[in-house]
Amino acid sequence: MVNWIWLFMIVVSVVVAAFTGKMDTVTQAAFDGAKSGVTVSFGLISIMVFWLGMMRIAEDAGLLKTLARLLGPLVRKLFPDIPPNHPAIGYIMSNLSANLFGLGNAATPMGIKAMQELQKLNPDSTTATPAMCTLLALNTSSITLVPTTLIAIRMNYNSANPAEIIGTTLAATFIATSAAILADRWYRRKAAPPANFDSNFKLNKKSLNNSATAAGGDSLV
Amino acid sequence: MYELFTMISAWMIPAIIVFIPLYAALRRKVPVYETFVEGAKDGFGTAINIIPHLVGMMVAISMFRASGAMELMLAGVRPLFDLFSIPSEVLPLGLLRPLTGAGSLAFTADLIQTYGPDSMIGRIASTIQGSTDTTLYVLTVYFGAIGIRRTRYALKVGLFSDLVGFLAAIFICLYIFG
Numbered sequence: 001m002v003n004w005i006w007l008f009m010i011v012v013s014v015v016v017a018a019f020t021g022k023m024d025t026v027t028q029a030a031f032d033g034a035k036s037g038v039t040v041s042f043g044l045i046s047i048m049v050f051w052l053g054m055m056r057i058a059e060d061a062g063l064l065k066t067l068a069r070l071l072g073p074l075v076r077k078l079f080p081d082i083p084p085n086h087p088a089i090g091y092i093m094s095n096l097s098a099n100l101f102g103l104g105n106a107a108t109p110m111g112i113k114a115m116q117e118l119q120k121l122n123p124d125s126t127t128a129t130p131a132m133c134t135l136l137a138l139n140t141s142s143i144t145l146v147p148t149t150l151i152a153i154r155m156n157y158n159s160a161n162p163a164e165i166i167g168t169t170l171a172a173t174f175i176a177t178s179a180a181i182l183a184d185r186w187y188r189r190k191a192a193p194p195a196n197f198d199s200n201f202k203l204n205k206k207s208l209n210n211s212a213t214a215a216g217g218d219s220l221v
Numbered sequence: 222m223y224e225l226f227t228m229i230s231a232w233m234i235p236a237i238i239v240f241i242p243l244y245a246a247l248r249r250k251v252p253v254y255e256t257f258v259e260g261a262k263d264g265f266g267t268a269i270n271i272i273p274h275l276v277g278m279m280v281a282i283s284m285f286r287a288s289g290a291m292e293l294m295l296a297g298v299r300p301l302f303d304l305f306s307i308p309s310e311v312l313p314l315g316l317l318r319p320l321t322g323a324g325s326l327a328f329t330a331d332l333i334q335t336y337g338p339d340s341m342i343g344r345i346a347s348t349i350q351g352s353t354d355t356t357l358y359v360l361t362v363y364f365g366a367i368g369i370r371r372t373r374y375a376l377k378v379g380l381f382s383d384l385v386g387f388l389a390a391i392f393i394c395l396y397i398f399g
Contacts, residue, residue, distance in 0.1 A: 001357060002321045006281050013284035016293060026288045033283025033331075037276030040330045041268055049264030054241055056260020057253055061245030105267070112366045119367045127371040128364065133378065136363055140319075140356040140379035141386065146233060147351030153330050154347060159338035165347040166233045167226030168393045172352035176386030183381045187374040 043156030044149060051148045055101055067100065068093035078138070078181065079131050081121075088117035092135060102144045111139055130188045137180040143173050226397050271323075278327030286331065307391050308342050314349055315387040319380055322355035344398050348390040353383050 017026040058064060071093050082088050091114035098107035114135055122129050128136075147169050154162040245251035285291050295309045302309035310332060317325040329350040336342040356379035364372055 002324065005317070005321060005324060006277065009281040009285045009290075012290045013281070013288040016290040017284075017288040020289050022288055026284050029283040029287030030280050033280035034276045036283065036330065036334060037279040037327065038272060040279070040327075041272040041275050044268040044271060045265055047264075048268045049261045052264040052267065053257035053259075053261030054238055056263075057245045057251060057256045058241045059260070060251045060256050061241070061249040063241065063244065105263075108362065111363055115363050115367045119369075125367075126369060128369045128373050128375055132364070132369065133373060133375045136360060136375045137378045137382065139363065140354050140359045141382040142354040144351065146237065147347070149326065150329070150347045150351045153333055154338040154343070157333050157338045157343075159343075161230075162338070163234055164227070164230045165344055165351065166230040167228075168230075168344070168348045168390065168397055169351040170229065171226070171393050172348050172386055172390040175389040176353050176382045179385035180378055180382035183378045184374075187378060191373070 040153060040156060044152045047148050047152035047155070051102070051146075055103055058101065064094070064097050064101065064106075067097040071096055078134055081129070081131055082118070083121075086117065086121070088114050088121070088131075091117060095135070096138060099139065099142050100145055102146055102148055107139075111135065130191065133187070134181075134184050137184040138177065141173065141177040141180040143177050145170070223397055271326075274323035275327055275330070278321070278324045279331060282324075282327055282331045286335070306395070308345065310336070310342050311345050311349065311391065314346055315384075318349060318353060318387065319356040319383040322358055325350055325355070341394065341398060345391055345394045348394050349387055352390050353386040356380060356383055 013026055013029075014023075017023045068090075072089075075089060075093050075096070076082075076084065079089070079092065091110050095107050095110035095114055098104075098110055115132060118129060118132050118135070119125060121131070146166060150165060150169070151162045154165070242253040242257075245256070246253045291313070295312065298312060299309045302312065314325055314328050314332065317328050329346045332346040333343045338344075338347070356376070360372065360376060360379060364375070
């Protein structure tokens with residue numbers, strides 16, 4: 001997919017330039033684009049270095065684990081079909097808390113481990129389970145507290161207030177994630193027989209208290 | 222509403238960078254400065270690793286804009302976007318966002334470069350880019366890792382939330398910064 005988009009943009013540019021007689025401009029634009037790519041990447045260094053330093057402190061202080069534990073009740077509500085003491089729950093909580101801190105590099109391995117655990121509960125290993133779809137929905141909409149990359153780019157292009165988009169981003173990401181959860185719920189209800197879904201849900205609610213200690217059992221390294 | 226958003230934006234980073242080291246030092250006896258330096262080392266590599274992706278995408282986008290192809294593509298949808306006073310320049314970003322992370326990041330950088338970070342387009346682009354993840358990539362990585370071939374409704378849910386996020390970003394920015 002990415003290959004085709006890339007090829008499409010380059011080929012169409014040259015074809016259009018041939019008609020509009022802007023070939024020189026397009027050649028110049030290619031070099032300018034390459035230069036911008038490097039400039040933007042270099043502009044990311046300062047924020048990345050700073051933010052990852054901060055996040056290491058958060059990690060060493062166990063803050064990601066604490067956050068994961070706080071997410072416990074929500075996770076159990078969103079994944080009614082995972083047994084309460086199953087290791088998948090811990091990985092999902094770690095995945096979500098790493099996403100919140102904008103740590104993509106830590107979130108992805110946790111998400112994959114969660115998927116592997118969910119696969120063990122899967123009767124048909126080539127078809128996605130509802131729990132897998134829910135985890136995916138949460139990750140594709142990804143709530144992030146601080147959009148560090150964007151702040152760095154805005155800073156690089158001399159924004160008067162690089163951080164001013166934090167509020168709007170939080171609001172938009174919250175709405176996108178809510179939409180993902182609602183759509184996921186809707187498909188779940190459509191896919192599974194309602195009676196089954198209800199009993200699963202109640203069963204899980206009851207065992208919620210017993211399993212509170214199982215939360216966040218896995219460390220984020 | 223504007224005041225609330227401004228306050229959140231202004232306080233989020235200071236709150237985080239005060240709370241984290243303070244908590245770590247007082248409650249968990251973490252050697253905060255040394256830990257910071259240790260973790261910060263990874264930042265350089267992370268930024269440098271983006272270079273080839275960003276160069277590749279920015280070359281293509283820069284050519285696409287300079288040739289007039291972008292204008293040609295947007296001319297058709299402009300009247301519809303004007304109807305809702307949405308800048309049509311952000312449409313390609315909405316299309317790229319679920320498909321390629323590097324591509325949409327490059328396009329956001331290109332919009333910020335062309336129209337300025339503090340323009341409405343620059344603010345909307347920043348919000349769109351920051352508010353959702355690359356659905357296709359997440360789907361490929363997560364399901365690919367465990368050999369899932371029938372993904373059922375996962376893609377539909379992801380794309381639906383991308384669309385909602387895209388529209389939410391536009392209207393929130395128009396409302397807050399308008």
